[in-house]
Amino acid sequence: MGRAPDYREIEHTADVGIELEAPDLRTGLERSAAAMFDMICGLDSVGVSWRRRVTVKARSGDIENLLVRWLAELLYLFESERVLLSEFSIERIDERGLEADVAGQRYDPERHAIRVEIKAPTYHDLSIRRAGDGWAIRVIFDT
Amino acid sequence: MSKGKLGMKQISECVWEIPRAGGMRVPGRIYADDRLMEHISHEKSPEQVANVAHLPGIVSYSLAMPDIHWGYGFPIGGVAATDPEAGGVVSPGGVGYDINCGVRLVATSLTHDDVRERVKDLVAALFSNVPCGIGSHGAIGKLSQRELEEVMVEGAAWAVRRGFGSKGDLERTEEGGRLGGADPSKVSRRAVDRGRDQLGTLGSGNHFLEIGYVDEVYDENAAAAFGLARGGVTLLVHTGSRGLGYQVCDDSLEVMQRAVPRYGILLPDRQLSCAPVESEEGRGYLGAMACAANFAWANRQVIMALAKRAIAGALGSSEEALGLRLVYDVCHNIAKLERHEVRGGTKELCVHRKGATRAFPAGRPEVPEAYAEVGQPVLIPGDMGTHSYVCVGTREAMRETFGSTCHGAGRVLSRAKAKKMAQGRDLREELSGMGVHVMAAGRRTLAEEMPFAYKRVGDVVDVAEKAGIATKVVRLRPVGVVKG
Numbered sequence: 227m228g229r230a231p232d233y234r235e236i237e238h239t240a241d242v243g244i245e246l247e248a249p250d251l252r253t254g255l256e257r258s259a260a261a262m263f264d265m266i267c268g269l270d271s272v273g274v275s276w277r278r279r280v281t282v283k284a285r286s287g288d289i290e291n292l293l294v295r296w297l298a299e300l301l302y303l304f305e306s307e308r309v310l311l312s313e314f315s316i317e318r319i320d321e322r323g324l325e326a327d328v329a330g331q332r333y334d335p336e337r338h339a340i341r342v343e344i345k346a347p348t349y350h351d352l353s354i355r356r357a358g359d360g361w362a363i364r365v366i367f368d369t
Numbered sequence: 370m371s372k373g374k375l376g377m378k379q380i381s382e383c384v385w386e387i388p389r390a391g392g393m394r395v396p397g398r399i400y401a402d403d404r405l406m407e408h409i410s411h412e413k414s415p416e417q418v419a420n421v422a423h424l425p426g427i428v429s430y431s432l433a434m435p436d437i438h439w440g441y442g443f444p445i446g447g448v449a450a451t452d453p454e455a456g457g458v459v460s461p462g463g464v465g466y467d468i469n470c471g472v473r474l475v476a477t478s479l480t481h482d483d484v485r486e487r488v489k490d491l492v493a494a495l496f497s498n499v500p501c502g503i504g505s506h507g508a509i510g511k512l513s514q515r516e517l518e519e520v521m522v523e524g525a526a527w528a529v530r531r532g533f534g535s536k537g538d539l540e541r542t543e544e545g546g547r548l549g550g551a552d553p554s555k556v557s558r559r560a561v562d563r564g565r566d567q568l569g570t571l572g573s574g575n576h577f578l579e580i581g582y583v584d585e586v587y588d589e590n591a592a593a594a595f596g597l598a599r600g601g602v603t604l605l606v607h608t609g610s611r612g613l614g615y616q617v618c619d620d621s622l623e624v625m626q627r628a629v630p631r632y633g634i635l636l637p638d639r640q641l642s643c644a645p646v647e648s649e650e651g652r653g654y655l656g657a658m659a660c661a662a663n664f665a666w667a668n669r670q671v672i673m674a675l676a677k678r679a680i681a682g683a684l685g686s687s688e689e690a691l692g693l694r695l696v697y698d699v700c701h702n703i704a705k706l707e708r709h710e711v712r713g714g715t716k717e718l719c720v721h722r723k724g725a726t727r728a729f730p731a732g733r734p735e736v737p738e739a740y741a742e743v744g745q746p747v748l749i750p751g752d753m754g755t756h757s758y759v760c761v762g763t764r765e766a767m768r769e770t771f772g773s774t775c776h777g778a779g780r781v782l783s784r785a786k787a788k789k790m791a792q793g794r795d796l797r798e799e800l801s802g803m804g805v806h807v808m809a810a811g812r813r814t815l816a817e818e819m820p821f822a823y824k825r826v827g828d829v830v831d832v833a834e835k836a837g838i839a840t841k842v843v844r845l846r847p848v849g850v851v852k853g
Contacts, residue, residue, distance in 0.1 A: 237783040241441075290639075291626075298619055305612050306562055340502075342784065342817075343573040343853075345466050345615045349622075349639045350441035368441065368466050368615075369574055 228269030228312025228330075233261040236366065242342055243366035247357065254354070254361040255293065255324070256314040259300055262347075262367070263311050263330075266304070267338050272312040273331045278303065283323040292323060293354050293365065297347040300328065308333045342369055375415055379406075383435075383836035387415060392635060393422035399433040400770075400836045405828065408781065409437055417444040420637045424449060425645070426457025428711055428718060434725050434775040435832040436824065440465070442640030445724035448773045450709065452718055453646035458634070459654055460643035461621040463721030464704050468617060468658055469665035470576075470609030471700035472748045473542070473673060474759065476595070477680075478692030479602040481582040481848070487684065488580065492808050492849040494683035495578050499675050501571035501853040502810025508675055511566040518553040520568060524663030525670040525698075533674035534695070540737050542698040543727060546666040548705070552656025556613070557620045560657075564613030564664055569671035571608050573810065573853035575818065577753060578676060579605040584756075585844035591761050594743040595696050597843050604680070604693075605757060605845070606672050607750055608853075609702065610665035617661045621654045646706075646719050655704070662703060669698060696759075697737075697746040699726050701776040709771050720771050728762035728774040728839050736762075747839050750777055751826040753818045753852060754805045757845040758830045765837035774839040778826040784817040791816030809852040818852065 236243030244261045248254035263269060282299050284292035300311055311330035318325040331338075344367045353364040375387045377399075385406060387397030397418040401409055409415060414437050421443055422431035428450045437446035442462030451457025484491060500508055509531070512520065520527045525539055525546025539545045571578065583601045586592045597603070610617075625642035628650040634643065644650035677693045684691065704721045711718070729736055729745040736745045747760040755778070766772050782790065796819055800807050803820075816822075833839040 235785055237785055242784060285627075302559060302563075302616075306559075335502075340573070345574075346619055348441040366441070 228260070228272045230264040230269045231257040231260045233257065235265065236364065241366050241369045242344070243364065245362070245364045247360055247362050249360045251289070251361055252316045252319055254363050255296055256316055258293065258363050258365060259297060259311065259314045262297055262300070262344065265342060266344055267310050267340055269312045271338050272310045274313055274329045275331050276309050277327065277329045280326050280328050281323065286321045289354050290349065290352050293363070294347045294349060294352070296324060297365065301344060301346065303328070310338055344369055375419055377415060383832050387419050389422070392637065393419055394424070395422050395427050395430050397422050397433070398430040399437060400435045400832060400838065401437070402832050402835065405435055405832060408824070412439050414439045414444040417442070418447065420641060421447055421449050421463070423635070423637055424451060424458050424460060424641065424643060425634055426451040426453070426455045428452050428457070432770050432773070434773065436724065436775040436777055436779045436829045438779040440723065442638055443721070443723045445779060446775060447723045448721065448725045448770055450718040450720045450771045451646065452716060454716070456645050457719055458643035459646045459651045459704055459719050460641055460721065461618050461625060461654055462640045462642065463723050464618070464658060465702040465723050466615045466618040467609040467702055468614035468661035469700045470702045471665065471669065471698060472605055472607045472750050473669050473698035474696040474746070474748050475604040475606070475673060475677065476597055476692070476694055476696050477602045477604070480600040481602060482600070484602055488806050488849045490683045491580055491680060492806050492851060494679040495676055495851045496808040498679035499571055499578060499672055499851065500569065501851060502573050508569040509671065512568060514561065517561055517565055520667045521553045521556065521660035521663050522551045523547060525666040528667045528670035528674070533671045538670060538695045541695045542666060543700055546670060546698065548659040548662045550656055551659035551663050553660055555653045555657040556617060556660045560613050560616035560620065563616050564611065567611040567613065568664070568668055569675065570611060570668070571672060571853045572611050575752065576608040576853045578851040579750070579757070579847050580849040581605065581757065581845040581847040583843045584846040587841040587843065588761070591743045591842040594740055595746055595759065595842065596694065597696065597759065603845055604676060605748070605750055606669055606676065608668060608672065610661040611668065613664050614661035617657045621657060624650055624653065658704060662700065665700070666698070697748065699748050701726055707771070718771070722773055724776050725773045726776045727772055728760070728766045729772045730762045730764045730767060746842070747774055749775060749826060749830055752778055752820060752823040753807065753850050754800050754803055754820045754847060755823065755826060757847070758826065759842045759845065760830065760833070760839040761842050763837055763840055766839065770838050775829050775833050778824040778829055780822055781824050782822040787819060787822040788816045790821060791819060805847050805850060807850045807852060
């Protein structure tokens with residue numbers, strides 16, 4: 227079963243958001259994805275029986291865009307394939323974007339309790355920056 | 370506090386002005402009384418009103434309705450009109466992800482007494498017959514690419530053609546249920562994929578079906594014109610363009626972000642990304658947005674038809690015998706080209722309403738003939754378990770707010786705070802104690818959507834009325850809710 231990463235839910239009247247830290251950018255992006263799905267469904271109820279290699283293109287040098295496109299791609303998979311994702315392993319990040327192996331389980335209303343429907347990651351108050359020895363990420367989702 | 374930082378001044382009982390400063394091209398105006406402004410000034414939404422005032426070609430004021438709250442880029446409750454001839458822009462953030470999220474009201478010839486003992490049956494029937502919740506499929510099967518293109522161009526008329534409702538419904542829908550200029554070639558493959566099996570689905574979040582009855586009449590004349598009487602049972606349908614609309618917004622924001630530097634536009638907030646209406650990007654967005662808007666109207670038309678069948682079936686009667694008829698359908702998230710009076714003449718402006726409702730008065734050609742003497746119905750849903758209102762548009766709204774008013778209440782508590790407040794409480798029992806029977810898809814907690822998490826829509830509507838931008842006609846009391 228999946229394990230939720232260490233993150234904080236941001237208090238926001240209109241929507242939901244997350245804040246977290248990570249030792250490097252790759253881990254930060256992986257944790258952001260896991261935190262998003264944990265908010266959607268609680269990762270401890272999501273097993274691993276479905277896998278996909280995902281490619282995300284982003285604007286060169288724009289890591290905010292990369293974060294948003296990465297999370298948007300995963301939400302699209304959730305809706306189009308009806309899979310909840312619980313494992314994320316980024317294999318490549320560069321100027322063009324990233325490639326990752328993602329895994330999870332098909333959504334089953336008997337097994338998975340959806341806590342919130344996230345429509346999209348937004349740029350509102352988005353922050354992805356170096357902090358100390360690592361990275362700090364904040365992203366708010368439209369719900 | 371926002372007030373001091375922005376130099377905001379109260380210029381009348383219900384209007385506050387943010388003077389032009391820095392890169393603002395026009396002042397800002399927020400419609401609120403002292404009590405609402407207490408909430409508003411503690412969050413960032415007034416700054417967002419000031420930010421919107423930076424948009425090229427913006428006319429008169431950057432406006433905010435009494436239900437203003439923090440959105441991304443534009444505040445929710447934001448209204449802004451730009452002049453395309455003066456390089457005015459269109460901004461997807463001024464419409465929102467849920468393009469043409471809106472609400473329609475169905476009246477019946479039933480009274481509350483007729484259905485008092487049958488509410489649970491009605492709610493169960495709606496719940497079984499209208500697909501709702503995450504991952505719900507449409508009742509009409511997956512559409513082909515060609516069928517979806519037809520939906521995107523024809524809007525509610527497509528649904529009528531397929532046997533969902535009748536032509537008369539189109540006259541009682543904003544824009545006749547179809548925005549012109551829809552261009553399916555501007556809608557991505559991904560958006561199409563998301564939309565193909567979602568037509569006729571409610572979705573989740575704050576979307577709902579609600580059975581209620583008229584418990585107060587404020588304007589007998591307008592109520593009679595709308596076909597609403599004290600005790601009359603009603604149905605509200607609140608939903609939008611589902612995954613197709615969200616994807617169109619997402620795709621458009623990417624395009625607009627690339628466009629902004631090309632047109633030399635300086636913005637204080639990335640989420641205000643925009644392009645001139647009369648540019649390839651601007652026209653492309655309006656063409657795609659119209660597709661999503663038309664999908665939403667078709668969606669509400671199909672859902673209404675399913676709901677009417679469910680109600681008639683549950684009561685062992687027919688839709689005709691029960692007098693089930695559409696009163697009106699309004700959108701809350703849209704950008705439209707409309708003619709308005711500006712500086713002594715009329716101009717075609719691009720009017721953005723994000724979490725705001727069109728509120729046109731008697732005499733406007735857009736108002737259905739049946740309501741020509743009275744004005745356009747304005748539907749303002751409360752949130753689960755709270756009153757909703759039907760209002761009517763006013764001349765003052767035309768003069769002051771490009772014919773716009775509020776759309777609902779907006780949250781006061783975050784989901785986390787609402788869940789904390791709900792701990793140890795049996796919410797279904799509480800709602801039942803309030804006379805509201807709820808069925809919700811999924812096992813999600815009701816806590817986040819409880820009335821205590823929201824502003825009181827009555828307060829918001831009272832301010833809109835005091836400010837002259839809507840007039841109350843009736844109040845609806847909920848008795849049964851289906852939540853996605």
